[in-house]
Amino acid sequence: MPSGVSVAVIGATGAAGQMTLRLLEERKFPVRELRCFASERSLGKTVTFRGDAVPVRRVEPSAFSGIEIAFCSAGSAQSREIAPLLVRAGATVVDKSNAFRMDREVPLVVPEINPHALKTHRGIVASPNCTTIVTVMPLKPLHDAGRLRRVIATSYQAVSGAGVNGIEDLRQQTQAWARGEAITPKFFPHQIAFNLIPHIDSFGADGYTGEERKLVDETRKILEAPELRISPTTVRVPVFTCHSVAVNAETEERIGAERARALFEGFPGLRLWDDPAQARYPMPLTVEGGDECYVGRVRDDLSHPNALNFWVVGDQLRKGAATNAVQIAELLLGS
């Protein structure tokens, strides 16, 4: 390779797109040329990369020529349209949307867990949903050590998961509260400041939300455990950028809290913060800005001999989105 690759970022003005640009810088990704794309309403804007203002372009096939790696952080509908055009232009697409994750021909990759899945890609690699990434990271070492049987995952999800609009909704609502003014939700279906909304994505006939279904389907695909039993509950909380998940994990073979702690500590991309005596456990505010997932409150389940309880927190915009996507691209370059 001469001196780096030609990179496209689609959805460059969104929360995940912005963080992707930052991660490409931070991780010194070998960008030779950068082209940034966004929807019509962002035309005329610029984004910043390595101190330079990069103009935001209109998405059109003619602009894709020569692109080698494309990060797609647009919505699912846009990805379904744009990704094939990028592939046709010769690019490998790392897609952050829900469009291709469950496509049997598209690998769904968390680099610390299933890098081997990349080998089969045909131009598109999917990065999982943020909540899935945070949940599946600590599940992997448990699955390897004792074979997972059943997982009950209960989430506390940041507003950043809903993008810039979600972040703005929490900010504006809280500012209105501080000024003693009435609060009008603009983006979420209800007020999120000082509230909880047990509803992320749309509801299915069985009462589960799309977000909950993703957690089940994607976790099974990443762990290559199609029969794994998973019971999900996902809830939006008034937190800016980290997702937290309370996990109950039952394994075929008993692992126990002490060994689980050692397994978490030894797994790449996981950090163990578990010292109750020092009031040390992961929290959104202390995890924010980190590229790993942080696990704490590890304890034997009081209700089942082969189960464990733990608490995992990850930065939704980093490991939950941009970090994972850039890690995938790093693997693609290395292979």
Next chain:
Amino acid sequence: MPSGVSVAVIGATGAAGQMTLRLLEERKFPVRELRCFASERSLGKTVTFRGDAVPVRRVEPSAFSGIEIAFCSAGSAQSREIAPLLVRAGATVVDKSNAFRMDREVPLVVPEINPHALKTHRGIVASPNCTTIVTVMPLKPLHDAGRLRRVIATSYQAVSGAGVNGIEDLRQQTQAWARGEAITPKFFPHQIAFNLIPHIDSFGADGYTGEERKLVDETRKILEAPELRISPTTVRVPVFTCHSVAVNAETEERIGAERARALFEGFPGLRLWDDPAQARYPMPLTVEGGDECYVGRVRDDLSHPNALNFWVVGDQLRKGAATNAVQIAELLLGS
């Protein structure tokens, strides 16, 4: 009875004490005479009852003479000291602290669930921990219908559970954030605004907190199910006054989501808000001020044929504290 009873409220200036006074008014409790007590630092203050300013008195045995019903919303140490003095003075004590809940000679009562337990009281009746009350309310009809086998409860707890100081901490921290100032936690071990703290009460050797232990022990006592398997995780969230709990409940006999909804709807003190198509489910902001517990997101567990998932929300200061205590007193008067 002539025209009402002589009532004492201990801890009358605290969050639960204040709400107890309000509930006594709202529910038209037959108060003939009211005496309010608080700690030394509240002496000289007054509290308001039925429009009158009632002076706050010092706790001393001589002031207890003639009291018939006493609501004790002080801390556990204070309750342990004061309750026996009140009983000796002839009062029946409804105690909101943790002091007597697991005492075998003290009934632990949720009026909709185990009113019969009141019969055995010897002067003290304990009201359960707020999180227990919210969680156990929907568990009762499931237990009656299908016999509970295992419960996994994951909480989202309001700052009011920590009293006036907790409420002030969230308020002041959020105001500081809105002014762009640095945030200094005064009461909680960490910042609570825009954060989650998976730590309520102190940690035990097994990694569970006191709050989590209470949920296990009290639920078993109230349901008279000493062997019931319960797995608790309790988390403080930046919400003012309602506790929410995501519950996974497994029963000996399969109940199913549809029948569970009917059971919840038919149980006194429970309300079913479960219409996903209308984005209708309980949330802290919509439940605040209500005296019942609100259940929604009722669905069959995808991971177990005999289990259900649901979401329950209750006002921590009302049903979680004052309402339950006043309901107990109403039963005591009626019996």
